[in-house]
Amino acid sequence: MRIGIIGAGVMGRVYARTVTDGDLRWRAEVVAVCDRDRALAAELAGHCRARDFDDAERMLREVELDAVYLAVPDHLHCAPFLACMAARVPTLVEKPLATTMVDAERMRAAAREAGVPVQVNFSNRANPVFVRMRQAIAAGDIGDVVGVNARLSNIVDYPTRMLSWAGSTTCGWFLLSHVFDLAAWLTGARAAEVTANGVKGRLTGEGIDTYDIIQALVRYDRGFAGLYESAWVLPNSLPSPVDFKVEVVGSHGALYADTQDQMVHVANDKAYTWPGTLDWTQARLSDFLDLVAGGDAPADALDDALENSALLLALHRAVADGGTVAVADVLARTAAGATATTDGASR
Ligand SMILES: NC(=O)c1ccc[n+]([C@@H]2O[C@H](COP(=O)([O-])OP(=O)(O)OC[C@H]3O[C@@H](n4cnc5c(N)ncnc54)[C@H](O)[C@@H]3O)[C@@H](O)[C@H]2O)c1
DSSP states (O other): OEEEEEOOSHHHHHHHHHHHHSGGGGTOEEEEEEOSSHHHHHHHHHHHTOEEESOHHHHHHHSOOSEEEEOOOGGGOHHHHHHHHHTTOOEEEESSSOSSHHHHHHHHHHHHHHTOOEEEEOGGGGOHHHHHHHHHHHTTTTOSEEEEEEEEEEBTHIIIIIOTTGGGSOHIIIIIHHHHHHHHHHHOOOEEEEEEEEEOSHHHHTTOOSOSEEEEEEEETTSOEEEEEEESOBOTTSSSSEEEEEEEEETTEEEEEETTOOSOOEEOSSOEEOOOOOOOHHHHHHHHHHHHHHOOOOTTTTHHHHHHHHHHHHHHHHHHHOSEEEHHHHHHHHHTTOOBOTTSOBO
């Protein structure tokens, strides 16, 4: 399979190298890399022995591709995704699908029109820890789910050094998108409403206008609630840049996961760390390539992702205005033609 990469940043590099340097190289090759920073595209293309571009439409015109992995900043997914759909190229687009409902609706409509396989990269669905959690819930090991608690946060270097566009997104879009999707996927429940709080201070003080932390209470259609938190100001001294803890409480049991602690602790004179030992990127990409090889576009491909964006917009409105915001209200306003903006306001 001939793969094109759009966005040669952190994630583009990880996924391109997963194809080029791992076992997937027997089934796929990266033949084109596009980044609007041409030097980044050229560097990664050099590693993959691929062609480099700074314009996605041109890449799609000039190179025959079986699939695209699209990893550009959260608020910029729409235009290159629409270009992929116009070229009818199966696409794995990064989460969150979009940061406005207008973009999300346009993307879903374009995917339906193109009729090619598309997925949003809620990569934790391929993490063996959460696959096992989901099996335990489905098998009835903890009885009925009565609550979910999850915390997914980054060290402060992430928004201040690793992402040049942190001020155009939030830890809600960047991190709670995963948490919200995971909770829905694990439990099968749909989010009904959200109450939330956000604090700004440290990051705005460093010239990045975004929240230090967002906390949320999400109520689901099955009667239970989820308590969630994402912070973007954790100390850089933590052993891993990502801190992800998930607890699912059931009527007759509970499940606990800490993806930062994967059993091996390394202590030496310099530091005490517990490095990640599980990498599920290959499994994630493999699932998508299976879908592309099958050729059938799922009828509801982007429905979950669109609801995820609606919940995230409700979250940001709840943070900005206080009170509780219904997801149905965001969806209804969109249907009525109002444009929900990234921060959840309507205009
Ligand atoms: N699934 C996951 O686990 C996971 C983890 C981290 C990030 N992400 C998501 O991946 C996406 C990318 O994040 P990142 O950390 O790689 O960001 P990044 O800033 O490291 O890379 C993004 C790249 O996209 C390029 N770009 C921007 N607009 C472009 C365009 N129109 N055409 C071509 N290139 C363009 C930028 O120049 C940049 O190099 C985000 O949506 C993020 O939320 C997902």
